[in-house]
Amino acid sequence: MVEDSPLPPRIGPAVVTYVVTLFAAIYVWGAYRPAGLMLGLTIGAPVAALGWLARQGYRRRRMGNCDNQAQRAYTRRAVPLMLAYVGALAVAIWLHDRIAPTGPLAVGLAVLPALPLIGVIWALGRLLVEERDEYLRSLHVRQFMIATGFMLVVTCVWGFLETFELVPHVPMYWAFVIWCAGLGIGTLVNELRA
Amino acid sequence: MKNRLKVLRAERDWSQGDLAARLDVSRQSVNAIETGKYDPSLPLAFRIAAVFGLPIEAIFSND
Numbered sequence: 001m002v003e004d005s006p007l008p009p010r011i012g013p014a015v016v017t018y019v020v021t022l023f024a025a026i027y028v029w030g031a032y033r034p035a036g037l038m039l040g041l042t043i044g045a046p047v048a049a050l051g052w053l054a055r056q057g058y059r060r061r062r063m064g065n066c067d068n069q070a071q072r073a074y075t076r077r078a079v080p081l082m083l084a085y086v087g088a089l090a091v092a093i094w095l096h097d098r099i100a101p102t103g104p105l106a107v108g109l110a111v112l113p114a115l116p117l118i119g120v121i122w123a124l125g126r127l128l129v130e131e132r133d134e135y136l137r138s139l140h141v142r143q144f145m146i147a148t149g150f151m152l153v154v155t156c157v158w159g160f161l162e163t164f165e166l167v168p169h170v171p172m173y174w175a176f177v178i179w180c181a182g183l184g185i186g187t188l189v190n191e192l193r194a
Numbered sequence: 195m196k197n198r199l200k201v202l203r204a205e206r207d208w209s210q211g212d213l214a215a216r217l218d219v220s221r222q223s224v225n226a227i228e229t230g231k232y233d234p235s236l237p238l239a240f241r242i243a244a245v246f247g248l249p250i251e252a253i254f255s256n257d
Binding site: 132193 | 219226235
């Protein structure tokens with residue numbers, strides 16, 4: 001019998017560990033200029049975390065959950081849409097500065113960068129519809145629910161802090177960015193529960 | 195729910211990947227079902243039963 005790997009890959013914790021150790025190393029380097037053993041630990045921690053991340057990536061490929069039609073279709077849709085978003089944002093800012101539009105043209109130009117992001121939301125919806133593997137679909141649903149909860153908590157708290165003039169105003173499109181950050185938390189929760 | 199997937203696989207000398215291919219699901223799914231972390235839907239439970247040639251209650255038990 002082919003050997004089974006009983007533990008699923010832990011991409012989320014590995015990414016979080018790598019980011020935390022990397023930023024900690026940058027902070028320690030800036031604040032203390034370590035030498036000797038401390039320098040070794042400062043550099044070694046993120047390198048070790050990167051090694052762990054690579055190992056988890058290898059295990060994930062072995063689990064065979066990368067070769068998935070629905071996820072490939074999502075990537076095929078989301079990557080061009082994100083590139084279109086960067087392009088639309090650049091065009092909108094450039095035209096806004098050059099021609100200072102008014103009326104419907106100004107509204108159209110302002111909404112332009114939002115259109116590819118609406119496309120990304122559509123692609124995420126299609127991922128749920130097209131995912132044939134019910135277990136993977138349940139993981140996506142939990143991830144999206146955690147992201148939605150995270151976004152609601154952050155925007156709610158920030159909104160009241162803003163009302164009482166304790167924090168600066170933040171444009172509403174940040175809700176989408178916060179939701180995407182929540183997807184990261186959702187991945188982490190999925191992997192910790194798996 | 196408890197299940198006998200691991201034993202039934204071992205009897206047939208199938209890996210999780212082999213069973214996943216027969217069920218047309220990911221190996222991750224087979225692992226989650228086998229370890230009791232995910233209860234399959236009724237249609238998938240019927241497919242599992244068909245693959246092993248057993249009734250559902252011979253594979254899954256509610257305790």
